[in-house]
Amino acid sequence: MNFIIETTDIDLGDTPIENIFINDFMPMADGTYVKVYLLGYKYAHDKDENIEVDNETIAKHLNIPLIDVLNAWDFWEQKGIIKKIPIDEGKQYDYKVKFLNLKQLYIKNNYKPINMNEEVVTKSYTCSVEDLVDANQIPRINEMFNSIDYIMRRQLVPNEKRRVLEWIHNYNMNPDIIEKAFFYAVEKKGKRNINYIAGIIRNWYDQGITNIEALQDNLKVTNEKYYRYERVMKALGIVNRLPTEGEMKTIDKWFEEYKFTMEMVLKGCENSKKTSNPSISYIDGILSSWHQKGIKTLEDIEEKDKPPIKKEQEFSNKKYRKAKVNKNRFHNFEQRTSKYTADQLEEIARRKREEYYSKIKGEYNDV
Incomplete structure (x- = not known):
């Protein structure tokens, strides 16, 4: 032997x-x-x-x-x-x-082209029920199926799961690429047909797209919007899920309404390092602030995104420099002495004293 x-x-x-x-x-x-x-x-x-x-x-x-x-x-x-x-x-x-x-x-088994609406025929490997049971014991395969269920808004039936495993084996695709194919079909093309998704897998295989990096390079040329989602999620370190519908709308806003470039968006993602839990909403706060300030380039960030200089709070300073006086109703009356000088006040006081003594003397003589 x-x-x-x-x-x-x-x-x-x-x-x-x-x-x-x-x-x-x-x-x-x-x-x-x-x-x-x-x-x-x-x-x-x-x-x-x-x-x-x-x-x-x-x-x-x-x-x-x-x-x-x-x-x-x-x-x-x-x-x-x-x-x-x-x-x-x-x-x-x-x-x-x-x-x-x-x-x-x-x-040999995968050379023949396939129509997008036809079922993928795999010859080299056919997934059995036993293979499906074994595959379900692998954590990454389970994660893939859970992600696909979320994208499709329903659970895959066993026969569909077996076909997915056949794609992995027959086209040398890893689970990440399979997830992206479902996401691309549902969110971009509006298709939930398993045969349509099979066609996407086959086309990607024919183009040599078998990993995430190759997919991103391809989408950068053929599908700018889908590439944006991929790039932003990767920049935030979010690799365990796909963007939600709300997150996709937010990302679209950055590019289509705010007119930011990918370079600017990625710069905003870098600022997410200041928080321990980066998210699309956190980046949206940064980019919305830049949009309001008229920031469009990286140079504008240095010039227009500086923290405001603190002005002297004159009112507060005056308040603390002056002792606060608690007023009562007697403070509403104007002080008469404020109208006279010191000499005038002295003369007034002298006349008052003389008038007083004259009055007292007159009353004494009458007695």
């Missing part, structure tokens, strides 16, 4: 372990099955013809029962990424293991 690898007539630049296996197939498999695949793949790459290995060699190397090795090859053959080539018809467990080139496999 030995192990061989299928060669391809197209140089696709393989790594020792293809990324498609790591991203798509490894998460769905039992750890023992992954170990068997990787060790067998290593032996297949070994160029030393003097080294002969078989399933018993793998079992001893991994310190597992032989039946686990055989079950692992059955599992991977069912997934369509290896082939068992019998050596002796009389010996059921005596066979070669041929590792299929996963890139070539995807090209």
